[in-house]
Each structure stands twice: as C-alpha cells, then as structure tokens.
Amino acid sequence: MTEGAASADELLLRLRRFHSDYFPRHQQRFQDLVEQGQHPKTLFIGCSDSRLVPYLLTGTGPGELFIVRNVGAFVPPYDGSHGLHGTTAAIEFAVLSLHVERIIVCGHSHCGAIKAAYEGVPEEAVNLQAWLKLAAEAILPVQSSPEARYRSEQRAVVLQLERLMDYPMVRRQVESGQLTLHGWHYVIEQGEIHVFDAQQGDFVPASLASNSGTGPYQPYVEHDGQILSD
Numbered sequence: 001m002t003e004g005a006a007s008a009d010e011l012l013l014r015l016r017r018f019h020s021d022y023f024p025r026h027q028q029r030f031q032d033l034v035e036q037g038q039h040p041k042t043l044f045i046g047c048s049d050s051r052l053v054p055y056l057l058t059g060t061g062p063g064e065l066f067i068v069r070n071v072g073a074f075v076p077p078y079d080g081s082h083g084l085h086g087t088t089a090a091i092e093f094a095v096l097s098l099h100v101e102r103i104i105v106c107g108h109s110h111c112g113a114i115k116a117a118y119e120g121v122p123e124e125a126v127n128l129q130a131w132l133k134l135a136a137e138a139i140l141p142v143q144s145s146p147e148a149r150y151r152s153e154q155r156a157v158v159l160q161l162e163r164l165m166d167y168p169m170v171r172r173q174v175e176s177g178q179l180t181l182h183g184w185h186y187v188i189e190q191g192e193i194h195v196f197d198a199q200q201g202d203f204v205p206a207s208l209a210s211n212s213g214t215g216p217y218q219p220y221v222e223h224d225g226q227i228l229s230d
C-alpha cells in the first residue's frame, strides 16, 4: 500500500474500502449515532501532527470523542483578542451544548509547533507566526535543543489548561465538579501518554500514573485536611 504520497486513485480505493469493509461491520453503531445523535463525553484538543492518532491512543471509535485539532494543540484566549477562532467555538460548543465531562489537551514529543516557536517559521507564514505566540510562555530562554523542546511541549500543555480556566463556562463546571481537565504529552517513541499529575506538578507515564490526569485546578487538599483554593 502506498503510504504518504498516495495517488488520487489510491485515496479512492481507500474510500471504497471503508464503505465495503468497515461500514457494514459497524452499520448499527452508525445508525444509532444518527438516530440518537452524538453524546461524546470527551473534548479532545490535540495537535494536528499526523503521528498523533486519538482513536488509537484512547481505544475509542465513532461517537466517543469530540475533536478539535490545530498546530500545537493551543487554546486561544477567551477574550477574543486572538480574532475569530474555531478552537474557541469548539470549546464553547462542547461544554455548553454537548455537555462533555472532560477536556483533554494533548501535545506530543517532536512537536513541529514548539520547534517552530524556537527556530522560526517562513516569512510568508504570518498567521502561523501569530498563532505560535500562544506558546510563548512555554518557551525557555535557551537555545533550541531536544531537551528544551521536550520541556516546552509539556509546559505548553499546562499553559493551555490554565487558559481553558479563563473560559467562564469551563471554570464554572470544573469548580462544580461536572468537568475535569486532563493534560497529556504523547511520547511517540515510547508509545505512551504522559499525564499531567496535579499533585506532583509533573508528567507521569500512564503506566505509572494513578489516574488519567485531573488538571491543575481540582481543590488541593493539604496534609492537615484543609482545602486550599487556587
């Protein structure tokens, strides 16, 4: 099978294969989703990178993930200062209309967006240049290196979680316990998601983590039992 630069005919073959092989085996599922509508419990905000495959990583299928993807898995400011944006609209729709129960922000290793934030973009890419400012606070004041970029990929995920909390409908539902925020860093070469652990303040491989990440905004319980709000 041709990978990558598939010819138009190859694409057509794949479309036919979906219709003739996959669809008949899952037809009832699709029928139910049409008749009952979609009720995904998860909003997945992921980087557009082709190596990040949300359905594979989470073992999900049709109807389970409401997905918005962009370069870097960034969340624009709620206040509209970043212009018209589909990601902002998708967050509002997922939270206010679909009533999702969790929001995942998923960055990844070897992210081109973070690399570009360190090393620059072609002069003509004016929109990309502006977009990458959403990661500015995650960029370290050092030369670009694999270690610095890895660190920044993780910092960028936490930064987007913080920005999500500036969305009034997100903050309201997180604080009332109806919504949880999850920060993930997919390490491609390990085949593993590292989840942000609010208590440790660090990313933990899923194989060692006690939960799939709750975001940094659950009330933090001190050792004496007192709950500290942020």
Ligand SMILES: [Zn+2]
Residues within 6 Å of the ligand: 047, 048, 049, 071, 072, 073, 108, 110, 111, 112, 113, 114
């Ligand atoms: Zn990326």
